[in-house]
Amino acid sequence: MIVEMTATALITFGAPPTWGTSAEARFVAKQIEEVRRQLQSSYTLGLDRRIFDDLCSAADTAREPDWDGYGAEPVSQEAFTLAYRFAESLPLGTPSPAITAEPDGQLAFEWYRSPHRTLSVSVSPEGDLHYSALLGPNKAYGTEVFFGEPPRAILDLIRRVHSA
């Protein structure tokens, strides 16, 4: 029951980015994070484990220079580590993205409904999240710094891509 309640709370997009500064708050935050990790390991709740397999596969494809035949840069360890952390940070219930490598060696997460309703988020080795979305006749793009939690702007765009 406790786990169910915790999961329900966590499934909501945009969990609070901070958990307070008291020892108790930090303990609770740590416990929640642990449960979240366990839930994300589940095949029935949370992100599909395939996201992490896809991440490894994308990085592996792009591990050598010029992996695309057009002079692409390889994915660095820093880029992979930050992309992994970004994947881990996604709230439970987030639709699973496709993951690919880009010519500059960054890994990109794509949420897609149609060619004109799609979001791509690139994770740079410096910790920047470069995002761009096509939302029918509208578009949105920009950069957010990744501090361990997915920025609200990106979570909102994921929701907009997948909303009716």
Place this chain on the structure above:
Amino acid sequence: MSTTGQLPPVSADEPLARFVTVGSWVRADKTMRQDAFIPPKDLNLSVTRHIRLSQEQFWIIGQAVANARRHTTLFGSADLVVFAVAKSGLRVEPAPIPGNPQHAHITGWPLDKPAQKNIAQELAAASTFVPLPGDTHP
């Protein structure tokens, strides 16, 4: 091949091809991902003009592109018209190279990554994936 000689200036309704050398550039529904159109560091995105090329000549060039520096696989081409490029504020400039007189660059890219991604998404949405004849990938 009759691919050499003076080629006419690039026209708005002219088709271009971006040879697809990475399987993940194509989604399961056969639409193109932005990844195929993210520009390289020098901001000159390589494409090939279809003009004066037979289908056979076109795919021979594609294979040469895939084999040029590294033995990547040729999956097909992402085709789009010059008008779609111009609509995104970019230009197509002929850039002939040995073995590919139809080679051109899509230029005029913004410097910041998010804006590049946005244009790449638009170009991907405007393009059509044409699989390599007889190929079952991706």
